[in-house]
Amino acid sequence: MLSNYNEISLIGKVRFMKKLVFILIMLIAILLSAMPIRALEKEVPEVVILSTTNEQKDGFAVLEEGWQNQSVQALINNSFMKKSLQIYSIAQKYSNTKGEPFYLTFKPNSGEYGRIGFYLKKGGTLIDKTSSPYIELNTEELTSSPARLQSLTQIFPHEMGHVLVGMTVPSMKEEKMGSLEMHNSNVITQYSTAFHEGFAEHFEIISRQFEENKELKDGIYQDMEQVRKTIGPILSKAERDFDLPLRLGYFRSTAFFWVNKAEGLRREQLPVNGEAIYKNSSRQFNDTEKTILYRKMGFKQDLSQKRSLQQCLSTESVISSFFLRLYKENSLPMLEHYSKVLEVFSKHVGKDEKPPLIQFVRGYALEHPEEKEKILKIYREAVGYDFFDEMIPELWMISKGNHIRMAMDQFGAVKLPLYIFNINTCEVEDLLKLDGMKRSEAEKIIRYRDRIRFFNKADDFNSIEGIQEKTRAILLQNSYGIGWTQEEVENLLNDGNGQLRLSFSAILLKSLTHLFFKTMILFILFMTGYYFLVLRGKGSYVKKGILQYLKFILYVLAGLISTVLSMAVIKGNAGVHPVTIFAIMIGIIELVKLPFLIRNRQKLRDSWISTLMMGGMVIYSLI
Numbered sequence: 001m002l003s004n005y006n007e008i009s010l011i012g013k014v015r016f017m018k019k020l021v022f023i024l025i026m027l028i029a030i031l032l033s034a035m036p037i038r039a040l041e042k043e044v045p046e047v048v049i050l051s052t053t054n055e056q057k058d059g060f061a062v063l064e065e066g067w068q069n070q071s072v073q074a075l076i077n078n079s080f081m082k083k084s085l086q087i088y089s090i091a092q093k094y095s096n097t098k099g100e101p102f103y104l105t106f107k108p109n110s111g112e113y114g115r116i117g118f119y120l121k122k123g124g125t126l127i128d129k130t131s132s133p134y135i136e137l138n139t140e141e142l143t144s145s146p147a148r149l150q151s152l153t154q155i156f157p158h159e160m161g162h163v164l165v166g167m168t169v170p171s172m173k174e175e176k177m178g179s180l181e182m183h184n185s186n187v188i189t190q191y192s193t194a195f196h197e198g199f200a201e202h203f204e205i206i207s208r209q210f211e212e213n214k215e216l217k218d219g220i221y222q223d224m225e226q227v228r229k230t231i232g233p234i235l236s237k238a239e240r241d242f243d244l245p246l247r248l249g250y251f252r253s254t255a256f257f258w259v260n261k262a263e264g265l266r267r268e269q270l271p272v273n274g275e276a277i278y279k280n281s282s283r284q285f286n287d288t289e290k291t292i293l294y295r296k297m298g299f300k301q302d303l304s305q306k307r308s309l310q311q312c313l314s315t316e317s318v319i320s321s322f323f324l325r326l327y328k329e330n331s332l333p334m335l336e337h338y339s340k341v342l343e344v345f346s347k348h349v350g351k352d353e354k355p356p357l358i359q360f361v362r363g364y365a366l367e368h369p370e371e372k373e374k375i376l377k378i379y380r381e382a383v384g385y386d387f388f389d390e391m392i393p394e395l396w397m398i399s400k401g402n403h404i405r406m407a408m409d410q411f412g413a414v415k416l417p418l419y420i421f422n423i424n425t426c427e428v429e430d431l432l433k434l435d436g437m438k439r440s441e442a443e444k445i446i447r448y449r450d451r452i453r454f455f456n457k458a459d460d461f462n463s464i465e466g467i468q469e470k471t472r473a474i475l476l477q478n479s480y481g482i483g484w485t486q487e488e489v490e491n492l493l494n495d496g497n498g499q500l501r502l503s504f505s506a507i508l509l510k511s512l513t514h515l516f517f518k519t520m521i522l523f524i525l526f527m528t529g530y531y532f533l534v535l536r537g538k539g540s541y542v543k544k545g546i547l548q549y550l551k552f553i554l555y556v557l558a559g560l561i562s563t564v565l566s567m568a569v570i571k572g573n574a575g576v577h578p579v580t581i582f583a584i585m586i587g588i589i590e591l592v593k594l595p596f597l598i599r600n601r602q603k604l605r606d607s608w609i610s611t612l613m614m615g616g617m618v619i620y621s622l623i
Contacts, residue, residue: 046101064121103134114159147219157207161200168345195356198319248621253511276317277384322382396480413510
């Protein structure tokens with residue numbers, strides 16, 4: 001009996017020891033798996049703030065040391081910017097910059113970039129940093145509030161998104177055919193640009209939604225709500241500027257004040273609400289350039305018109321929606337999630353000519369087969385189509401002629417000398433930019449393309465049914481690689497006198513010039529009516545006409561000032577209506593004039609008639 005008892009006791013101890021060893025092994029495994037992430041969470045690379053020198057070497061910027069900014073350092077440590085730097089540390093293992101600090105510089109009037117490569121000026125010598133990333137931001141970010149939409153706290157993560165792609169997919173460049181225009185989140189561009197920008201824009205959204213500094217986060221979303229309430233009415237009025245020919249065009253003329261805010265809001269809304277898969281609303285005007293500009297303004301999405309697959313893969317906000325969904329539908333800590341994403345970038349993206357998002361999804365499914373169904377579901381929800389692992393080529397068409405490059409430049413102060421578009425993603429109005437193309441022929445081309453899904457090569461143009469031989473010749477003559485060579489494109493761009501240079505003074509001057517010509521047209525209409533109501537039979541037409549013209553100019557300027565002030569003067573969360581401001585200004589002018597006119601009833605009556613007519617014309621342009 002004692003022997004049996006000892007055997008049972010020994011068996012129990014062995015079983016207990018096995019359980020204990022198993023538990024210890026599991027604990028060690030859990031600790032080991034958590035260690036890299038915990039280490040990463042502690043690892044924040046040093047941020048070195050550099051100064052710009054306005055010099056270049058081999059196409060790279062020359063920067064120099066010697067500038068520190070404690071407020072920037074403090075903001076980095078107390079915002080999502082710190083988390084984005086930790087993700088940068090993860091990306092370093094996929095580049096040859098392991099252990100390097102992160103470089104940041106500020107420059108007046110900068111377009112703000114996240115780039116790879118520069119030269120560091122130190123002690124009179126240049127140190128090669130052409131493999132090192134850096135971010136260049138506008139010096140205005142140093143003095144503006146960080147608790148607002150599109151402030152430093154979100155622009156830095158956005159540009160870091162570009163850096164992350166650049167470090168892990170060095171073979172993929174943005175600066176190609178379809179990137180000559182200023183891009184917008186809901187405008188069709190090229191596959192690589194859409195991927196680059198879409199990933200950066202999703203990172204911008206992540207920075208807002210997962211900001212741990214509550215004061216910053218609350219301030220950002222309060223500002224976003226204010227922008228939403230003020231931008232909505234502005235967009236409606238700008239849309240009416242396009243549609244109604246007798247308007248002065250105040251809101252198009254002041255686009256440089258509000259276009260970027262509208263874009264910042266769209267970057268949040270479209271990926272979150274999923275409407276990026278729908279086409280921008282469109283209008284047909286006699287001027288094809290105006291038709292294209294209206295579409296690119298993206299006033300709203302046409303929920304009855306879904307983008308094609310290739311259009312979705314060329315749209316930044318669709319790519320942003322995909323990566324946003326991918327993060328939100330995982331259960332991993334943020335750093336572990338982005339470690340997986342960046343690994344797929346480095347192994348699978350930029351390896352062939354397929355759209356980068358296709359390469360990413362295919363690579364993710366290969367690296368994580370247990371998540372294949374999940375990644376395909378996320379793709380289907382974000383893009384609106386089942387996964388399609390085939391080549392969808394970009395076939396570029398080039399039309400010679402001036403083309404508006406950016407939405408804030410409504411009247412073409414800074415134009416490109418050519419218009420470039422992908423025939424596999426274009427619309428009818430794009431084809432109409434080709435010299436000699438007829439609308440009926442363009443519509444046949446689009447119908448045929450949509451039926452076969454896309455063209456594989458320019459030779460496929462010979463198979464388009466029902467078009468004239470002249471139309472086939474137009475397509476081939478304007479095809480990149482056939483009718484156009486790379487050298488010809490580059491020569492034309494180099495002769496374009498600053499086609500990639502922003503000039504806000506030129507944009508302002510062009511807008512004022514447009515307003516002047518509109519004023520002349522309306523003044524002629526005004527004088528026609530004023531003549532029959534007041535001037536006829538009274539003589540002194542020239543003198544009275546000049547006085548009325550000066551008064552009309554004053555009223556038009558008052559309307560312009562009212563438009564600008566309405567964007568800046570906030571009542572509650574919304575802007576003050578420009579008509580209210582205009583009425584106050586005209587009321588003051590009329591009160592000042594009243595003592596000089598009250599003794600002459602005829603002059604007072606004539607003045608009020610002109611005031612009502614002029615005021616009505618201006619108000620019509622403000623509503």
